[in-house]
Amino acid sequence: MSREEIRKGNFGGLDQVLNAMPGVDVKKSGTGSRISIMGSGGNGKILVLINGRPANSTQYGSVDLDAIPLDMIEQVMVFKPPVPVFLGPGGTSGAVNIVMANEPRGKSKKNSRISLQGGSYGKGELTASHLTDALGEPLQLTASLKHRDGRRTNSDRDSASLGFQWDLPLGAATRYDLSGRYYESEYGSSGPVHAPTPDARQEYRKGSLDFHAKGSCGETGESDLKVYADGVDLKDRSQTGLTSTLDERVLG
DSSP: OBHHHHHHHTOSSHHHHHHTSTTEEEEEETTEEEEEESSOOSOSOOEEEETTEEOOOSSTTOBOGGGSOGGGEEEEEEEOSSOOGGGOSSOTTOEEEEEEOOOOTTOOOOEEEEEEEEETTTEEEEEEEEEEEETTEEEEEEEEEEEEOOSSTTOOEEEEEEEEEEEOOOBTTEEEEEEEEEEEEEEEOOOOTTSOOTTOEEEEEEEEEEEEEEEEETTTEEEEEEEEEEEEEEEEEOTTSOEEEEEEEEEO
């Protein structure tokens, strides 16, 4: 699905984009989303890539789709099994590659977009994006705020995200770009219908930074370098008052 199709579809998030694609089913799970391709059941064997590098969370095998602003996406590609070997391991049940947008160099025009959506059960979403230039190169900025009350007691959810995509000034026959995303949420866990848990809450924060350099190497060779860092902070408070935490740092 292309960037233009995503905009025309007026989707509220990447999970809705994937659900609109044939053979793909997405369900919310824990701090992320479970993806099923061609009936795989969302068992954690779906490989999710952002610009070609793995983005799956180590917790529950899910991925944080809400942390990826739609305005920064150029294309979403779904690979049904068998998955091409060049995507790497971990995609026995399929793969999703999310390509971030690169604005045309030297042709960027300043523009802004704001979207406001509402729905039942106190659902409200505000998303905004702005395209400008920094040091003569395109810089895309995005932000979003979301809230919903939920259908049951203690099923409310608040979330916010920030993102940027910057095509760095050109080097000698090499293209550089830098992107970053930050996402946080705070929500309740209502528990089963027969035993609601009004005091169980969870706080989740994730930030990531990606650097990409691609260019020529010698007369006939090509070079492609990706460097990334992820940070996750999770705090879970149970009905009993017990608090559990998870802190994760990834460099690659």
